[in-house]
Amino acid sequence: MPELPEVETVRDGLDRHLLGRTIVEVEVRRDSAVRRHDGGPDDFAAWLTGRTPRAAVRRGKYLWLLVDDSALVAHLGMSGQLLVRARGDEGAESPHLRVRLRLDDGGRLDFVDQRTFGHLAVRPLVPTSDGAPGGHGAADAVVPDLVAHIARDLLDPHGDRAALVAAVRRRRTGIKRALLDQGLVSGIGNIYADEALWRARLHYARPTDTLHRPEVERVLDSAAEVMRAALAAGGTSFDALYVNVNGASGYFDRSLEVYGQQGRACRRCGTPIRREAFMNRSAHICPHCQPRPRHGRY
DNA sequence: ACCGGTCCCTGTTAGC
DNA sequence: TGCTAACAGGGACCGG
Missing domain, CATH: 1.10.8.50 (Helicase, Ruva Protein; domain 3)
Known part of the structure; x- marks a missing residue:
């Protein structure tokens, strides 16, 4: 079950292996995987296409990528995985593949989630209540609106x-x-x-x-x-x-x-x-x- | 504002 | 053997 250490491990992996690569195609295989994205699956896909994540941030069990003036938010629920794959690394496709982002270098990011409690969404950023950076890996005092009610975690240097x-x-x-x-x-x-x-x-x-x-x-x-x-x-x-x-x-x-x-x-x-x-x-x-x-x- | 109960979902396992 | 029920659990949501 992904709790803070597992989510931080994923954040670190995205930080090192995904940032700076441009999204060229988005496939939503299961609509409910983007249920918290306001515009629905088509808008989710259209919005992300052509954009480039510039930072990976985490607070508690929430994880997000900063993309232009918004955040691609991920919550892994009980069984979610974010898998970064290189070009040519096809392998057997998981039956629980929910969302696939294809990248400009031929690689991809797969969101796989057997029990479907996880989700992805593009959300606006709002100011943090205490004015300090939003989470682990953050440079700015903002968080996605979905995360505004989530408290700082025990590994957050700005926690009191x-x-x-x-x-x-x-x-x-x-x-x-x-x-x-x-x-x-x-x-x-x-x-x-x-x-x-x-x-x-x-x-x-x-x-x-x-x-x-x-x-x-x-x-x-x-x-x-x-x-x-x-x-x-x-x-x-x-x-x-x-x-x-x-x-x-x-x-x-x-x-x-x-x-x-x-x-x-x-x-x-x-x-x-x-x-x-x-x-x-x-x-x-x-x-x-x-x-x-x-x-x-x- | 706080508190606690319910429900969402699917694959696996226990039990009849 | 084959079916059903219980179980795993994060968090949104709702009523008190």
Whole structure:
């Protein structure tokens, strides 16, 4: 699942291998892949044709290419991939190919998305609320309108940690819900939320307004650390011509402490990791290291 | 403004 | 063996 480290790996790949190449043809294979583009598939294709992306920017799980005075926004959802291919690198076409951009040097950028929660759209840029650059890789204080409500992420140098800690403690909800709220802090999904909570020894249902400042700092630091580690692992694994979300992280096999590890012994105390239902999804905890609070919130 | 529940979508897997 | 149901989950949206 693409969370912050995977999306940043894709952003870096686009930065190094796509910028400066002109789009010469656009094929939308599935209209709903551009459902958030106001003019529909034909307008999407016509607008992009002949244009050249000049920067690749990311905030949280949103990614965008700056193109003239607008942004080509991408969200990968659960299964989206952006694949940069060179001329002649045809191979078998994915049955989940949604959008194909052909480039002036004979190469192409493919958007492939099995579960279709991802999308592409050309959107206008609006000023950021704090006047600082819009995201990772940004030089200007603007973001696409679709991203205006998304908070800065934990790896953003313009993020205000003290303000974030205070904002978390003002919430009246459970800590995992808060970590997953992209309007509070972005980039964290189910995997990194569970990993961060295990590291910080906090149960997912701990009410945010009972957390002490150091506890909030600990879980945020943990989330940043685990995402940096995943980024370091994933950033080395794709070559110059292939940007692959799923292939990007060799991290999952080796380093996950709780996510998907139900039944395995906790590395700290040996208690079996448990998987529990949470928000119509799942939460993975060590029941010993992360005891359930008496008055938990979900 | 905040909070929590529902739904979107498709391939895989579990269970009867 | 063959069907159905559950499951994976980010985020828009809506009602309270």
